[in-house]
Amino acid sequence: MPYKLSATLKAHTSDVRASCSPTNELILSASRDSTAICWQRSSAGPHFTPDNVLRAGSRYLNAVTYIPPTLDAPKGRHHPKDDPDFSLLGHTENICALHATPSGTIISGSWDKTAKVWRNFALLYDLKGHQQSVWAVLALDEDRFLTGSADKSIRLWQQHKMLQTYIGHQDAVRGLALVPDIGFASCSNDRGVIAEIRVWTLGGDLVYTLSGHTSFVYSLSVLSSGDIISAGEDRTVRIWKDGECSQIITHPAISVWTVSSMPNGDIVSGCSDGIVRVFSASEDRWMSQGDLKEYDLLVASQALPSQQVGDVKKNDLPGVETLLSPGKKSGEVKMLNNQGIVEAHQWDAATSTWHKIGDVVDAVGQSRKQLYQGKEYDYVFDVDIQDGVPPLKLPYNATENPFAAAQRFLESNDLPLTYIDEVVRFIEKNTAPVDIGAQGEEYVDPYTGKEGYTDIL
Structure with a gap:
């Protein structure tokens, strides 16, 4: 079954920069509105409601991770208090990446060009060596860690010692995800024809690349099925199966900053419109047909800058009859002239249908200001x-x-x-x-x- 909208979570007032969905009932989100929200699934169905709103200060929140319950915190640590249980002090610049192991070991990445490993909420290791900001971190286990940096490299660490450097991305590395039985996946600010997701072995071999995003790729996660999901600046979440894009989920927002997966296979996204969305392949968790149609209309009503889909000459475009021919692969975009309006339609192989993704603006012949x-x-x-x-x-x-x-x-x-x-x-x-x-x-x-x-x- 294709993925369709399951829930829309509205409470943030600015971009949702990070998300985490460790259980089928819990979603954590962090936003530029300076809040983190814990969303709990409603007992009545697939909907989520804010359970707690956490405020760590007056500045933006860029990262969030989940620490499982412990004996001294049997309900976890996401309940609101005037003061935090712990404050981990040591970074000298903004913290932009977090990940935690099941036992609670935390790794953080920062603009200060370092990653830090924390155990029992105390600093354990300083991981130094990157030449620019550390944008992505991934704890493989209690002693091995991956870091991705704006210096275009990925590094593997054993405790505080650097073991391996992975080179290949053409711009800042933005996301890392563990790929079972293979190694890990990485994404970056590579764009255009080189907007690639790379899948590596821990030994340093490039297993394969995934190409399709048309702009920056910000975030990665892996479904319980082993399929990879990615999110980026091209308004999409993409689902990758056996090395191919099997479905594209277009959002009515400029940036899809974050994507995460639930144990039940549902997908969580966070966007520049301040909304957290859940998508499911299970029909019993889909929103009503009316809500799904409303969402499709919202996506279709967006206006797309021409550089997102390629520059065109309106008079050279076919009419709506071109949609009678099926697409060749998921993500293929056709532009057509519908009574003088340039429309962009995208092929969805999962449903074998064309979906309108917006009206193209700024085509050839339109004037610019400066x-x-x-x-x-x-x-x-x-x-x-x-x-x-x-x-x-x-x-x-x-x-x-x-x-x-x-x-x-x-x-x-x-x-x-x-x-x-x-x-x-x-x-x-x-x-x-x-x-x-x-x-x-x-x-x-x-x-x-x-x-x-x-x-x-």
């Missing part, structure tokens, strides 16, 4: 940094997250990243609110592997 350094932008602001010094140019596209443009601006001008919130406020003040359909030149990752947000765990 040109800067050979690229077109919706806005190019003059920013006065210092009296007597010429203003700096801040290019911005409406489809970008403001933090992405702010980070790029600060880095390109060698300015301290402590100004990022001020730059974001400047952008938000000077641009009108836009939806996903606003024009943009290119996808820009707010997490480029260098410093960026002022987030903490």
